[in-house]
Amino acid sequence: MRDARGEVRRPIGLRLWLSGGWLTLLVLGALLAPWVAPKDPLMQDLFLGRMPPFWVAGTEPGYWLGTDSLGRDVLSRILYGTRLALIVALVAGTLTCLIGATLGLIAGYYRGWPDRIISRFVDIWMAFPPVLFAILLIAVLGPGLVSIIIAIVVIDWTRFARVVRAEAMSQGAMDYVASAQVAGRTRFGTMLTEILPNVLPTIVALLTLEMGIAVIVEAILSFVNLSISTDSPTWGGMIAEGRTSVHQAWWVLVFPLITLFLTVLSFSQLGEGLKDRFDPVLR
Amino acid sequence: MMYQVRDLRLSLPDMTRKPLLGSAPRIEILRGLTFDVPRGAVLGIVGGSGSGKSTLGRAMLRLLEPTGGSITFEGTDITHLTENQLRPMRHRFQMIFQDPMSSLNPRRRVGGIIAGPLKLHGMDRLTTRVDEALDLVGLPRSFARRFPHELSGGQRQRVGIARAIALRPDFILADEIVSGLDVSSQAQVLNLLGGLVKELGLTLAFISHDLSVIRRLCNRTLVLHQGEIVEEGETAQLFEAPQAAYTRELLQAIPLPDPYQEWA
């Protein structure tokens, strides 16, 4: 009685390679920015303003992706901006996930009064329009890294809570949960060892999506100047500046925009890729 | 006596008819059942869909709390024990579920599924016990590393059986465990179960709506209709001379093989 079903190893999908590769590149760039960035991201040189990228004639060597109107190196600014984007993505994404998923898991599995309290809270919370909520929060807290992270967590934990609650509820109705009770596992133990592993793929998919969203939110807030002070480079800030001079120097807008796009795309694909690779249950 | 069930009643709130304010009306699912399960018996529980078979089974395993009457398991009244009080004795009564796909955690390997309950009850030599259980149900030991979706329906149901017997329980409840299988795997699983009952000296309650299966496997049979026992007795007697009208109806509804039938 031997067949190959148990032995098939799935290859790492292209999806996981590409998204994982890009994000690894970003993490390395962020960590090593002081060493790999060709120039000081804040150094202005008005004689070198609006230099085109390297493949266009008439550029200064060393400014690979050109310079902005104040003569600052675009590549170096993107690299330093990565630090902020990734910190926001990781910290805000993880916190949002922890809070939302925990509450959702408890509500969906225990049901009864914990569910009534948590669900009511989520409903009330979601009655506020999110963008207004964020701007209000930052107006109160003052701009800064911590405010952005708090704003993202405060707005988005409900997404985790709702999705995880629904998933935990449907898993809780499965017979393997009754089977755990027959075996004498505690309610809490069942939640951690039986339900959680089955909700985890959903949580991971939401988490990577949330990291992408966090990058966008940070960019939007920088774009409307509610983020970090203007001198530390951010992708959103660069996009805002680039937009004003897009006819004279398109590269100032286009490169941060591409970086932002690829990053958000990679985060959303990473979740799917991880699931394809590591979830034992083929869907 | 393994089980003594006295005037067992169970009602659940009917959420579909819950008024806006106040509590939902309760529907009576079990309406006063009294019967015994002698040690070593193989008790068949039959009845139409919705007659309360599964509810009775779940009450006997205390997955549900009865609203009236009493259930005594080997001299202990378990009717209203709390989950904490039940836990130390849970390894003595086990259950095999109807749907082997949803009763096996899809993200655990077979080995872990069988070893999990053993670990909870502080048993040692887990790998040996898992191997033994797989041997008993006729699965290769290498299956311990597989996930449930890598097995066929019949193999999954064997894993369900292995999980229940690995704990060496006194009593096993099997709720419609072959209704999802094709005829040949049905026969295999039933033979296996029949053999295990003898080999391990189990007491078994076997829920089914298939009378031909009950006739083959069970020495006592209990007929349930709308939450009440309409007839109970030795299987052979019950099939020979059914007393209740409902039992006769059930018997007529199934085509029993008639050895003296002439070819038309």
Ligand SMILES: Nc1ncnc2c1ncn2[C@@H]1O[C@H](COP(=O)(O)OP(=O)(O)OP(=O)(O)O)[C@@H](O)[C@H]1O
């Ligand atoms: N959680 C519940 N809430 C309300 N009613 C329920 C609930 N569970 C079961 N019932 C009702 O109780 C009755 C008995 O259900 P049960 O599952 O015990 O039947 P059964 O004999 O096992 O039927 P089947 O052969 O279809 O499995 C049914 O009428 C069912 O609708």
Ligand SMILES: [Mg+2]
């Ligand atoms: Mg049933």
